[in-house]
Amino acid sequence: MRHPLVAGNWKMHGDRESVAGLIAGLLEIGCEAEVAVFPPYVYIPLVAASIGNSDVDFGISIGAQNVSEYDSGAYTGEVSCQMLRDFGCQYTIVGHSERRSIYGETNEQVAHKFAAVQSVGITPILCVGETLEQRDQGKTLVVVAAQIEAVIERVGLDEVCEAVIAYEPVWAIGTGKTASADQAQAVHLAIRQQLGELGEKTRILYGGSVKAANAAELFMQPDIDGALVGGASLDANEFSKICKLA
Ligand code: 13P
Numbered sequence: 001m002r003h004p005l006v007a008g009n010w011k012m013h014g015d016r017e018s019v020a021g022l023i024a025g026l027l028e029i030g031c032e033a034e035v036a037v038f039p040p041y042v043y044i045p046l047v048a049a050s051i052g053n054s055d056v057d058f059g060i061s062i063g064a065q066n067v068s069e070y071d072s073g074a075y076t077g078e079v080s081c082q083m084l085r086d087f088g089c090q091y092t093i094v095g096h097s098e099r100r101s102i103y104g105e106t107n108e109q110v111a112h113k114f115a116a117v118q119s120v121g122i123t124p125i126l127c128v129g130e131t132l133e134q135r136d137q138g139k140t141l142v143v144v145a146a147q148i149e150a151v152i153e154r155v156g157l158d159e160v161c162e163a164v165i166a167y168e169p170v171w172a173i174g175t176g177k178t179a180s181a182d183q184a185q186a187v188h189l190a191i192r193q194q195l196g197e198l199g200e201k202t203r204i205l206y207g208g209s210v211k212a213a214n215a216a217e218l219f220m221q222p223d224i225d226g227a228l229v230g231g232a233s234l235d236a237n238e239f240s241k242i243c244k245l246a
Contacts, residue, residue, distance in 0.1 A: 002203050004033040004219070004246040005164060005226040007125065008233025009065060009093060009207075012040055018234075019043045023050045025236020026060065033226060033246035034059040036091055037233070041065075041079055048088045063091030063125070066099055069112040081120040092117045093228075095147070096127045097170045107150035115155050118163070125164040125205070125228065126151060128191075132171035140169075141190050148194060161198040164205060165191060166228040172208025174230060179208060181217045181224075188223035212241035219246050 039047050068078035095110035117124040128147040130140040152160050167187050184206045192199045207228030232238045
């Protein structure tokens with residue numbers, strides 16, 4: 001019922017040459033799942049044009065890794081939701097843990113960004129997840145629920161259920177440590193329960209050191225509807241294997 005989504009977050013990696021190589025690999029994937037890629041802003045037009053000029057017959061979407069919460073104005077260095085739509089973005093990540101921890105984004109700011117993204121018809125991918133310290137203190141579900149609640153308070157439950165949620169435990173990002181399939185499923189189930197009946201249609205992705213070697217077990221879990229992949233999405237071959245497993 002929920003169409004799996006495999007999203008590749010390229011973070012701040014690549015140059016024109018490597019991006020061209022990655023796109024060529026992506027166009028070869030061919031899989032049942034929807035595929036989405038999140039290049040650095042400056043490469044979005046290049047990726048969009050390459051996909052637009054191709055004749056791929058599977059779903060491949062483009063998104064941004066971040067966006068401003070403001071519509072326009074004197075916000076030096078920022079990119080608005082309208083600009084992303086102008087360049088054909090269907091998705092935008094909001095609240096990635098690197099934005100929260102390095103740039104100090106709060107739950108309230110993330111909620112503001114989420115609202116701005118939805119207002120222009122782009123689908124937000126809302127990232128949530130706990131630190132290792134929070135997990136060790138048994139606070140995982142409370143932290144994740146509060147991150148989601150802040151957005152529900154701002155836009156309402158219906159709007160959150162229309163979006164995509166990505167559970168990314170901070171301790172599993174870029175560390176090679178993946179949450180076990182059981183650990184991930186337990187959090188995904190709790191998120192779905194928080195969303196209630198409307199959440200049956202919501203895609204909840206897992207992210208954190210996903211690779212071809214661990215993806216199949218994660219995707220077998222009933223509440224895991226795909227993945228948000230970082231490092232492994234920079235290798236077209238590895239990413240393609242993950243997409244085919246979803
Ligand atoms: P890694 O797959 O490199 O752990 O990154 C996960 C992530 O942060 C995706 O947004």
